[in-house]
Amino acid sequence: MEVNNVSMNLSAVSAKQYPDEGYPEIALLGRSNVGKSSLINTLINRKSFARTSSTPGKTQTLNFYNIEDQLYLVDVPGYGFAKVSKKQREEFGVMIEEYLTTRKPLRGVVILVDGRHAPSDDDISMYQYVSYYHLPTLVVATKMDKVKKNQWNKTTSIVNKTMNINQTDQLQLFSAETKSGKDEVWQWIEDHMK
Numbered sequence: 619m620e621v622n623n624v625s626m627n628l629s630a631v632s633a634k635q636y637p638d639e640g641y642p643e644i645a646l647l648g649r650s651n652v653g654k655s656s657l658i659n660t661l662i663n664r665k666s667f668a669r670t671s672s673t674p675g676k677t678q679t680l681n682f683y684n685i686e687d688q689l690y691l692v693d694v695p696g697y698g699f700a701k702v703s704k705k706q707r708e709e710f711g712v713m714i715e716e717y718l719t720t721r722k723p724l725r726g727v728v729i730l731v732d733g734r735h736a737p738s739d740d741d742i743s744m745y746q747y748v749s750y751y752h753l754p755t756l757v758v759a760t761k762m763d764k765v766k767k768n769q770w771n772k773t774t775s776i777v778n779k780t781m782n783i784n785q786t787d788q789l790q791l792f793s794a795e796t797k798s799g800k801d802e803v804w805q806w807i808e809d810h811m812k
């Protein structure tokens with residue numbers, strides 16, 4: 619998609635705050651600091667529209683990015699971070715669960731994993747969770763600029779195998795640094811907007 623107009627329409631912590639235009643939504647999920655906000659910035663050709671940070675846990679609400687009045691990209695807070703309290707973590711859990719399980723315009727999810735390492739137990743659980751709810755999923759292995767090209771096939775097979783990715787889902791290697799994989803991620807999103 620050619621993106622010229624983007625606005626951060628709103629942040630939400632509960633269903634009554636979700637937007638109501640009915641545009642299709644694609645949610646971005648992944649461990650804190652994995653690169654969700656950076657992926658959004660890459661997709662919309664901005665350097666720092668979605669706030670990125672080296673401090674885990676920067677994004678703490680569901681952030682709905684209005685793309686060309688056609689689509690919302692939803693930045694979901696990272697799961698599994700150490701720096702917030704157990705109570706806070708539980709509240710995030712409820713917020714994310716409510717969104718993923720009740721949201722009608724939600725067409726699919728992008729799960730980001732760190733391409734430098736094998737997927738964690740949290741990554742695997744998150745994928746099993748969304749699969750249970752039949753949410754079409756694109757797994758994005760990111761930070762691939764940190765992985766040598768001759769290791770990319772290995773990354774593909776490790777992520778595929780560890781996450782046990784369904785036939786109907788897809789895996790894409792990606793880098794926010796080099797923009798590698800950007801067109802393929804857009805293609806998947808557009809295919810799932812209908």
Ligand SMILES: Nc1nc2c(ncn2[C@@H]2O[C@H](COP(=O)(O)OP(=O)(O)OP(=O)(O)O)[C@@H](O)[C@H]2O)c(=O)[nH]1
Nearest residue numbers: 651652653654655656670671675676677696761794
């Ligand atoms: N080398 C490299 N660094 C990246 C890439 N994507 C993100 N980063 C870096 O990783 C850090 C975290 O990125 P964010 O996009 O803020 O991560 P996030 O998933 O939104 O984090 P939370 O909002 O805390 O959940 C930042 O320092 C980014 O610059 C990438 O593709 N390559």
Ligand SMILES: [Mg+2]
Nearest residue numbers: 654655669677
């Ligand atoms: Mg973020």
